[in-house]
Amino acid sequence: MNMKEVIANVLAKNVKLGKEDIEKFIEIPPNSEMGDYAFPCFVLSKEMKKSPVEIAKEIAGKIKGNEFEKVEARGPYVNFFLNRGSLAEETISKILKENDNYGKGNEKGRVMVEFSQPNTHKAFHVGHIRNTSLGESISRICKFLGNDVIRANYSGDTGMHIAKWIWCYTNFHKDEKLKDDESWIAKIYVEAVRKLKEDESFQEQVDIINRKIESREDKDINRLWKETRKLSINSWKKIYDELGTGFDVHYFESEVEKRGKEIAQELIKKGIAEISDGATIINLENYGLSVWVLLRKDGTVLYSSKDLALVERKFKDFKLDKCIYLVADEQNLHFKQLFKTLELMKFPDVDKCRHVSYGMVRLPTGKMSSRTGDNILYSDFMKEMKEYAKEEIKKREKLKEKELEERALKISIAAIKYSMLKQGSSGVIVFNKEEALNFEGDTGPYLLYSYARARSILRKAKYKNKKPTIDKIKDNEKQLTNEMDRFPEVIRNSYDNLSPNVIANYAYQLSQGFNEFYHSNNVIGSKEEQFRLTLVDCFSQVLKNALSLLGIDAIEKM
Secondary structure, three states: OOHHHHHHHHHHOOOOOOHHHHHHHOEOOOOHHHOOEEEEOHHHHHHHOOOHHHHHHHHHHHOOOOOEEEEEEEOOEEEEEEOHHHHHHHHHHHHHHHHHHOOOOOOOOEEEEEOOOOOOOOOOEHHHHHHHHHHHHHHHHHHHOOOEEEEEEEEOOOOHHHHHHHHHHHHHOOOOOOOOOHHHHHHHHHHHHHHHHHOHHHHHHHHHHHHHHHHOOOHHHHHHHHHHHHHHHHHHHHHHHHHOOOOOEEEEHHHHHHHHHHHHHHHHHOOOOEEEOOEEEEEOHHHOOOEEEEEOOOOOEOHHHHHHHHHHHHHHHHOOOEEEEEEEHHHHHHHHHHHHHHHHOOOOOHHHEEEEEEOOEEEOOEEOEOOOOEOOEHHHHHHHHHHHHHHHHHOOOOOOHHHHHHHHHHHHHHHHHHHHHOOOOOOOEEOOHHHHOOOOOOOHHHHHHHHHHHHHHHHHHOOOOOOOOOOOOOHHHHHHHHHHHOHHHHHHHHHHHOOOHHHHHHHHHHHHHHHHHHHHOOOOOOOOHHHHHHHHHHHHHHHHHHHHHOOOOOOOOO
16 A cells, blocks of 8 residues: 555545545645645535635644654645655565565456557558557556456558559569568568659559459469568567567458458448448548548458458457557547447447557658658667667777677667657657667666666675664655655556556656665665665666566666
């Protein structure tokens, strides 16, 4: 039980308000002179028929307990000053006992998180890293709180972009050997888009190939599609290994095309869909959601009908309690149309579906695009990041090449993931390599450095884990303890809102608190050495847990 819960329990005995409601109103004052926590009494004024100031005085006068050094009324607030010794003892004991499990929950749901979603025959670029990082972090948070988590990937392996790629390859590159090289694959797609823009008459040839891919009628086209599809999928394996993610199930559009077309026909029979100018559509204008097209005029299937088939399959395969989609905010309308259509179909699990949208990753020069090639390929990007990280490491330490490579990769991954996760998912990110890899400030390397510094102190002191004697506690020691005590509450907040940035921001605040404590206090050789070493140990454990939930590996040395 954290201190917020303790205060809620105490208040619940003195006011007519439930514990959960009380917790929502408890605040952290702007400075420590006003206490560690505060409860605003405005919410009780109507019920108690008194002014908030009177209520605050009345409540403060009633509360007694070893948990608090004092409780006082300040205007309409009840301010709680925690007992420093009791808080430190309880928090430290809990962290040392639970270690990697500190902050865990006991949810019992089955949650599917669909994320990453690269299309075959296109580039895996920096924009995909944000989606993959968000999805992996949300998956870890859901699992840490006790859920059975299924990581799902869904990739477009059919459709117009594939037809464009195959058209370009067969017409301009058929003598080239096929490669599982993302840059080679991406180059052909970009070339196809450019050539089609230069001569629109080519589009008719692409349309024919698209129909053949869907019908599987042409053996040569079908063979080429299968071979190049496999090469694309193989090129992702190294990327996912580096990013520390993996999938329990991988769905492909080709697997749901047939069922998608069947659903479109069923919706026509039910009067939900209609034929308009040869295409199959659902008119959602009465709901402010415009027209949703299910099938093209030529009968080929679009994302819409395939998504209807996919959601049906997900719940059939796994009997889910929650189905989370991580898809860019450019698709916000699409998901509103999908969920509204599921409502009209009376799909029983529509309320269990949640779309988490995120802003795009942009270059300083503007938006990235797979069509124009104005993007940074993952492989090129990681090579550049690792080289920069190596130079920073060399300034501090001389390492063998293998260890240098491994450490540079972990620092680069931390830099990238943290920069992608530290802000809310809805914001656009303009990625700046120099800022992300800075070893100071609000960055992934700063967090790794804070962890490594803590572990270095413990190694130097030959620290042994034992219960410390707790005497007088300084303000910065108390503040660090407070932050560590808040960790379970932070995870819950992040889980409820599907927002990893809550944990990312917490990790930065925690690290700042540790570094302020370290710079203000002599640890090794001090009278309070055992207590302070234990604080350092607990800090490193909590930060490690927070980093793990972000998909970042803590490292012992920078």
